[in-house]
Amino acid sequence: MNDQVWKRDEVDSPCVQICVVHPEERICTGCLRTLDEIARWSRMAPEERRAVMDELPARAPRLRKRRGGRAARLKG
Structure with a gap:
């Protein structure tokens, strides 16, 4: 059987x-x-x-920002 059929360069x-x-x-927190x-x-x-895959590592810090949590909401 030829395995080349199932191997793709993608x-x-x-x-x-x-x-x-x-x-x-507005980005997926997983990928x-x-x-x-x-x-x-x-x-x-x-x-x-x-190109998208190369950009992904730079997006991760965008999800690490703290939003303040409960304590910040109670102060406002």
């Missing part, structure tokens, strides 16, 4: 099956992609997927 999906969209940043990127992923060219 960029893997960054999906980690934690699909929660951050309410302010860090935008909703548009997630929707178009299967139709993107490999180069476009690679």
